Amino acid sequence: MEDARLVQDFLGGNHQAFNTLVNRWQSKIHHFAYRYFASSDDAAEITQKTFIKAYQKLDTLDDVHKFSSWIYRIANNLCLDELKRVGRKRAISYEALKVAPQTKTASAADEKLLRNEGLVLLHKALLQLPNEQRVVVIMKEYEGLTFPEIAEILNEPINTVKSRMYYGLRALKKTFDSWNINKEVFNYE
Amino acid sequence: MNKEQARLLLMDYMYGELDDTRQQELLAFINQHEDLKQEFEELTEAKSVLHHLPVQSPAEQIVIMEPSKTKSPEGIWQLLLQALIPKNAFTQTGFGIAVLAFVFVVTGALTGLNVTYSDSGVQLGFGEQPQVEPTFTAAQVEQIVQQVQRDNIALVQQVVADAQEQQNIQLQDSFAAFASYVEDQRTTDLKLINTGLTSLQENTYNRFRQNEQVLGEIIETVSYRN
Numbered sequence: 001m002e003d004a005r006l007v008q009d010f011l012g013g014n015h016q017a018f019n020t021l022v023n024r025w026q027s028k029i030h031h032f033a034y035r036y037f038a039s040s041d042d043a044a045e046i047t048q049k050t051f052i053k054a055y056q057k058l059d060t061l062d063d064v065h066k067f068s069s070w071i072y073r074i075a076n077n078l079c080l081d082e083l084k085r086v087g088r089k090r091a092i093s094y095e096a097l098k099v100a101p102q103t104k105t106a107s108a109a110d111e112k113l114l115r116n117e118g119l120v121l122l123h124k125a126l127l128q129l130p131n132e133q134r135v136v137v138i139m140k141e142y143e144g145l146t147f148p149e150i151a152e153i154l155n156e157p158i159n160t161v162k163s164r165m166y167y168g169l170r171a172l173k174k175t176f177d178s179w180n181i182n183k184e185v186f187n188y189e
Numbered sequence: 190m191n192k193e194q195a196r197l198l199l200m201d202y203m204y205g206e207l208d209d210t211r212q213q214e215l216l217a218f219i220n221q222h223e224d225l226k227q228e229f230e231e232l233t234e235a236k237s238v239l240h241h242l243p244v245q246s247p248a249e250q251i252v253i254m255e256p257s258k259t260k261s262p263e264g265i266w267q268l269l270l271q272a273l274i275p276k277n278a279f280t281q282t283g284f285g286i287a288v289l290a291f292v293f294v295v296t297g298a299l300t301g302l303n304v305t306y307s308d309s310g311v312q313l314g315f316g317e318q319p320q321v322e323p324t325f326t327a328a329q330v331e332q333i334v335q336q337v338q339r340d341n342i343a344l345v346q347q348v349v350a351d352a353q354e355q356q357n358i359q360l361q362d363s364f365a366a367f368a369s370y371v372e373d374q375r376t377t378d379l380k381l382i383n384t385g386l387t388s389l390q391e392n393t394y395n396r397f398r399q400n401e402q403v404l405g406e407i408i409e410t411v412s413y414r415n
Binding site: 183 | 236247251253
């Protein structure tokens with residue numbers, strides 16, 4: 001069943017339809033928030049707030065076919081509110097910077113450690129982007145949204161979104177080079 | 190196409206959002222510009238690295254509980270109020286004014302509200318309506334006016350008589366005080382004259398005695414010489 005139909009069902013009084021929407025969208029919103037803050041606690045809190053707000057305000061959604069943009073907009077606004085509330089320091093989460101657990105096995109363990117450290121640095125590099133670039137990179141690279149969809153969510157012109165994506169990728173490339181992060185680091189399985 | 194446009198199209202191309210025609214144009218343009226080609230390779234590499242970012246799934250499934258459908262009396266009243274109160278702000282304002290007017294009318298009816306208009310303005314009062322005095326005829330008005338005039342004349346006459354009497358009393362008091370003053374002054378003057386005459390009499394008597402004494406001594410001296 002499509003999201004729009006579930007929204008209509010919920011507005012028609014079918015409470016279970018909303019839980020179906022939650023079940024469908026919880027992981028996406030959680031992933032989005034986790035990549036935004038690099039913190040599972042923050043991600044869980046943002047996800048919970050997002051669905052509570054969606055539950056309270058779903059009757060204000062003008063076009064039920066735009067539910068996906070609408071729920072991402074709520075999540076993004078909550079992330080921005082959280083950043084304003086606790087300051088930018090919180091955005092660099094300790095969880096992303098903590099050292100990966102070390103094992104005493106030989107070279108394979110070293111490679112795994114190297115990969116884990118690479119992942120930590122990767123997350124850290126993402127966190128260093130300006131908010132407006134980071135949210136575009138996350139939505140485009142990880143959520144798979146199209147540029148028009150991102151533009152609608154952020155209420156910005158499409159070319160502005162593309163420009164932020166371009167400069168975000170360039171900044172990341174620069175950071176990766178300075179930290180010696182490349183594809184080879186992650187090839188270990 | 191310029192480089193800025195090419196960079197924006199490059200984003201579309203990297204994420205598969207560029208149609209074939211534009212894609213061919215873009216690739217041809219990039220092949221002509223080595224710097225753009227280099228940028229494209231770098232951005233592609235950055236994109237491939239980003240792909241490795243791990244993700245963490247939510248630990249618990251969120252479930253929104255359906256609110257209870259049994260309505261408390263307060264809930265029923267709230268629903269009734271929500272049903273009565275309009276949603277639109279303009280309509281809400283009108284509704285509020287209407288409610289206020291209704292409350293005003295009901296309160297006025299219960300408390301005996303009186304609204305009176307006069308030259309000095311509008312007057313609001315509560316309680317029983319004031320008794321309206323019957324109007325007078327012209328003859329009665331004339332009679333009242335004459336009576337008032339008579340009363341006024343009598344009052345003025347009384348006031349004038351009282352004032353004259355008061356003046357007479359004050360005048361008599363003044364004359365009495367002046368007479369007393371003159372009498373006291375005369376008595377004092379007579380006493381002074383009497384004292385002066387007594388003193389003159391004593392002086393004259395003393396002179397006579399001195400003269401007689403001197404004459405006696407002269408006579409005695411002459412007799413002695415003779």
